[in-house]
Amino acid sequence: MSSLARDAAAFKSSLQRQDFTTWHSNPQNATPDSTQASSPPPEPSQKKKKQKSNIVYSQPADTGTGTNVNTQLVYAVDHLKQQGNPMRLQDLAIITNTPLDTNATLLERFRAHDRVIHDPKTDLYSYRHDFTFRTKQQLLTEIQRHTRKGGGLSVRSLKDSWKEAPAAIEELEKDGDVLVTRTAKDGQMRMVFWNELKPEEGNGGMPVEQEFQEVWHKLKVPPDADLLRSLANEGLQATAAETPVPKAPVGRKKGRKQAPRQRQAKLTNAHLRGDIDLSSSGPFGK
Known part of the structure; x- marks a missing residue:
């Protein structure tokens, strides 16, 4: 058997002993560098826009009832008026958000208010109304x-x-x-x-019928001259209140009197010859 054949048989046996299951199930483990290089870089985080605040730092915070004692007093008394029923001081302070139970000056003015009633037996406060009725008959x-x-x-x-x-x-x-x-x-x-x-029958209080009301409203008062003439024909005389006031003549202004016109006199000088006229109408006048 030649050396080439032995090498080929050894290569085949080594391929049969190789385990490729891990490479097929997770190919990223096989080539970690290539997979990481192909992934896109993470996008930079967008900066959050700052929300504009409507707070005006030069003005005090809006607490609803203010910080002035007189303003807080108005809020407390007005709520007591709208409530209608007696209230405890602590409840009124919580509802109106005012320091009625802690501020001595505010409490003193609240108790001295002419519309505030304090019942020492029950320690309740109520509003003094102009009227105290609670029924239709009252x-x-x-x-x-x-x-x-x-x-x-x-x-x-x-x-x-x-x-x-x-x-x-x-x-x-x-x-x-x-x-x-x-x-x-x-x-x-x-x-x-x-x-x-x-408006009851037999008691003199029946309302006037609509027909007579329309006739009454259709009547017209005559002018002053016709009214005075009608009274004179009947032998009657108008009262002082009904006498028409004479009107002022048209063309003249009230309250101003015209100054009397002055007659121009001829002024002469006896020391000058020729009897020269020195008046405004003469040759030396204006």
């Missing part, structure tokens, strides 16, 4: 009392004292117990008065 009694004095009541002030006041006023108006004035723009209630003459 509201009607209050309206009657003010109407007899010669005036009505503002619907806004009644609503501040009792939230159900506007609805109760509308019910009283439908029943004919009160008279309500409203705004011309949106018809909101403004003032309320007690109706002394209720």
Whole structure:
């Protein structure tokens, strides 16, 4: 057997003993340098954009109720008014975010406020409203009392004292117990008065029919001259308040008097010959 044949047989036997399973399952382990070289380089991380802040460092932080004692007092009293029910001082301080329970100056001014009521037995605080009624009948009694004095009541002030006041006023108006004035723009209630003459049969308070109301509104007041002539024909005389004021003549301004016109005199000098005229109309005048 030649040497060439022996070499070929040795090469075949070495190939049969070689294990290629690892190379086929994980080819990257076989050529680590080539795989790493072919992979793309990692992209650089993008820089995050800075968000603009709306904070103005020259202004104090907005705490809602401010830092001034008077401002905090207004917030506390206004919340007590809107609440309507008595409250503890600690609860009011937490809700309004004010140091009512820690600031002695604020607490002193709060207790001295003319609209704040403090009950020492229960240690509760409440708001002093203009009125204390809580029923429709009590509201009607209050309206009657003010109407007899010669005036009505503002619907806004009644609503501040009792939230159900506007609805109760509308019910009283439908029943004919009160008279309500409203705004011309949106018809909101403004003032309320007690109706002394209720629209009931046999009681002298029936409303005027619509036909007569239209006839009344169609009537026109005659001019002053025709009115005075009609009164004179009937033997009547107008009162001083109805007498027309005479108008000032047209063309002259009120409050200015014209100065009287001065007559020009002829001025002469006796020492000069020829009797020379020295007045403004003469040859030496202006």
